[in-house]
C-alpha cells in the first residue's frame with residue numbers, strides 16, 4: 882500500500898491583510914501575509930514526481946499555514 886506524501890513551501894508575500902485580505906485559516910488580520918503551496922508526491926511509470934493537482938494553497942499567518950499541513954501519520958491510504 883502506498884501512502885500519499887505532501888511537501889510544503891512557504892513564501893512571504895511582503896504584503897499585509899490590508900492589501901490581500903485576512904488570513905484564510907483564522908480570518909484575522911496579519912501584518913505579513915504568507916503563501917503556502919502544497920504539493921503531492923506521485924508515482925507514475927516507476928518515476929516519482931510532485932504535483933499541485935488536488936492540493937490546496939493558502940494565504941495567511943505563517944503559524945496558521947504550518948498548522949494546516951497534513952501530517953504524514955494522518956495520510957490517507959492511496960489505492961492505485
Ligand SMILES: [Zn+2]
Nearest residue numbers: 904907942945
Ligand atoms: Zn491566521
